[in-house]
Amino acid sequence: MLNKIKGALFGFAIGDALGGTTEFLTKEAVKERYGQVREIIGGGVWRLEKGETTDDTAMTLAVGRGILKHPQNLVSAIGEEFLKWNASKPKDIGNIIQTVFEIYEGDWFEASKKAHFHYLNEKSAGNGSLMRCLPVALAYTDLEKIEEITKLQSKMTHYDALTEEACVIYNRIAFQILQGKSLGEAITSEVKGTIYEEALKGKMPSCPPDGFVVNTMEWVLYWLLNEDNFLGVVIGAANEGYDSDTVAAIAGGLAGLHFGFEELPKDYCQVLLQKHELEQLALGLYYFSKGE
Template sequence: MLNKIKGALFGFAIGDALGGTTEFLTKEAVKERYGQVREIIGGGVWRLEKGETTDDTAMTLAVGRGILKNPQNPVSAIGEEFLKWNASKPKDIGNIIQTVFEIYEGNWFEASKKAHFHYLNEKSAGNGSLMRCLPVALAYKDAKKVEEITKLQSKMSHYDVLAEEACVIYNRIAFHILQGMPLREAITNNITGSIYEEALKGKTPACPPDGFVVNTMRWVLYWLLKEDTFLGVVMGAANEGYDSDTVAAIAGGLAGLQFGFEELPNDYCQVLLPKNELEQLALELDHFFKGE
């Protein structure tokens, strides 16, 4: 179990670090500038240090820590972790989340709703809650609890139901992989009958891999179904450009969960700057999941 949980968190962060180099570039610009990004090198729009990750990993760690502080009702604890992270003046905060932070007055759900209707022109279907939801599926044994907390953590900042739906489907897939179901079977079972069922045909998505949550999820599923190796998944997503850190991170989380930490390339794991925090969270989630 620890191998899977640790694989998910490190796989996520590797995707984030690889994609952070190419974020906001087009696929053509990535090719022109780098040829192909195959190593964690930093740089990019955020001038990342080698091994540095972005808001995707930071908020994922925040969700995991919040759950462990108050597992039955973690919203306020997750929120405290969000505020702590925001106070650290991070390089990168998504527009929707930044808006919610600015108008937050003690109730995350009110801030989320207000942001959606009064500040974001009813456009809060970004991928910011999808990028951080994975720890929910790694923490709880009960599928209903996973779904409940997944929805709540999404609604804390993203009012649009499309964001919530993507998070639920993603964490259902993660939950089933953690229970031993193969990744492809878990994907098939959980996207059949949904707006993402088209991904099973294996065609390249007819949309950019941008910050719209539906587009992000389509590209995540594409890479997971197209590639048979962990590095194939995260490198494919990273070299596609656009919101590449988030797509590669989200896809890398499920790929890492499937393959397990022991199958991940050690040099990629060791270069990650937050490796100690990832290791600690993995250990604590493993203890919690086992009821220790």
């Protein structure tokens, strides 16, 4: 179990670091500038250091730390971690989350709702809560509890129901993998009968891999269903461009969960600047999930 949890977090961060180099570029621009990004090299629009990750990993760590810090008062604890991260003046914060941070006055759900209706023209279906929800599935063993907390963490910043739906489907897939199902079986069982069922046909999405949560989820499923190894998933997603850090991170989280840490390329894991934080969180979530 620890191998899987650690694999999920490191797989996520590897995808984030790879995709951070190519974020906002078109697929053609990625090819022209880099040929193909196959290593963690940094750079890109955020001028990342080699091994540096973006807001995707930062907010995932925040959710995980919040769960461990105060499981009885999750929203407040996760929110404190969000604010601590925001105070560090990070390079990259998504527009929806930035808006919620700016109007937050003590109630996350009120801020999320207000942002949706009064500041974002009722367009808060970004992928910012999907990118950070994985620790919930790693911390809890009860599916009902996983769904409940997954929805809560999403609604803290993203009011639109589409974000909540994507987060729940994603974490249900993670739950099934942790229960012993293969990646393909888990995806099939959780995607059937949803708006993402078309992904099971394996066709490349016609939408861009941008920040809209539905488009992001379609591309995540595409890479997971069409590549049979971890690097194939994250390198494929990273070289597609657009919101490549988030797509590669989200896909890398489930791929890492499926393959486990021991199967991940060690040189990619070692180059990550936050490897010790990822290791600590993995251990914390592992013991938490065992009730220790």
